[in-house]
Amino acid sequence: IYFYFSLTGCVTCLDHDEHYILTFPNGYGRQSLSLHTCIYNCRSILTVPWIELGGECSISCSKTGYNASIIFHTKPFYGGKKHRITAEIFSPNDKKPFCSIEGEWNGVMYAKYSTGENAVFIDTKKMPTIKKKVRKLEDQDDFESRCLWKDVTYNLKIRDIDAATAAKH
Template identity: 30%
Template sequence: MLAMVKWYISSLNASFSSRVPEGEWEKKPYNPVLGEQYFMTWGDVDGCGETDVTCEQVSHHPPITGFYIHNKKAGMSLNGHNGQKTRFSSTSLICEQVGQSLLTLHNRDNESYLLTSPPLTVNGIWYAAPYIELTGNSYIQSTTGFYATIEFSSRGWISGEKNHFKCYIKKNAGNPKEYLYKIEGQWSGKSTITPYGTKQSSPFINVSESKAASMKDKELEEQDDMESRRVWQKVSEAIRAGDTQTAGAEKSKIENKQRAERKEREEQGAQWQPKYFTWEENQPTVFSLQRMLASVLKNKYDPPNAGNWVFNPSKSSDQ
């Protein structure tokens, strides 16, 4: 569980902080189209082996992405889905991340970890300098009987630390008021760990020292028509050229094609199906871990369902 929390915190920095170059701000992303796909591979780091990634937009209304991340040498896989529910609050955009993921350690008798994602707050919109902060809570539950609660807080007007988090690791069968470890610090910087019953802290992780893996994907001409870089190729070229008129026109072509395909399906009474993922209403491991977590968190944790968009390996042979 300690290793899992360490990885989870480092992944937050990679997702929401280090990817934005210093001195720059968040950019408005493309809205993925239904069935859009993305494949890539992270290179080997310190002998851990390569890690393959498969993503597919499995729903457009609401927007949901299914993903499968697999490292055969390490015997690990991460299968889940992520969606967003957004609303404005004062001068900020609040983004609730719906969905969950299941990390499985295949070399440890399929030991599994259920992970949830924290809400995002996009600040600085009205000043044309948007940046992301994490708020609220996220949770990790293991089949081994340990769970972690992670509380995120943002910097206030007067005091507080940017990108602050506080994590407690506990036993499902233990006293809910007692913890094994408290981990606290910045998810974009340094954090410390303190065992229960002591005041002696030691370094936990400094994410700025993490070694980034190389990324590689197929050349553009080798990609399928539904792969992200092919779908948005002309829009991207126009943006890079500073031609907003052409970018808007090419974006409209993509959206109009999607509308026409949706209308055709409706007329034929056909149901669209993802290529690589299948919805499983009550995924057994997800359901079991949710029950374990709900039993200790009570009304603090109320997942909307126990389902997951499950990756189908047999469909990936033509990837």
């Protein structure tokens, strides 16, 4: 399964009045669907299927000039690791990164600074889970995601596929 969409997001740092524009990686579902994909993608039948991120992304702040290039590496057909990520962070107007990052996007990422210092950049396994804050359905506009998809979600939860399909139209 191959999902492709192109979105740009904006993260606002209120304390510094900074806006970071970011792009997102592609998402891939690794699942054996036919003889062709079985031959092409045998890892799906030999291991547990997984969701994989792949492609290039960027993060930039027009106010500070800082930017980052990020690559989500897909697992090679033979060998290699899943969930790999590499990134380079640049100061304004610099062509050489002051920090390079590598690791797993869902695990530990390590930073290597231009000063020669190495450190753990982030360990996602040790990060606390923060519960999402969502407004009540009656306070949402008609086209906000949870309001728009509430009937589909409900019918999927009660395993009524026909009603869920009908609710999409």
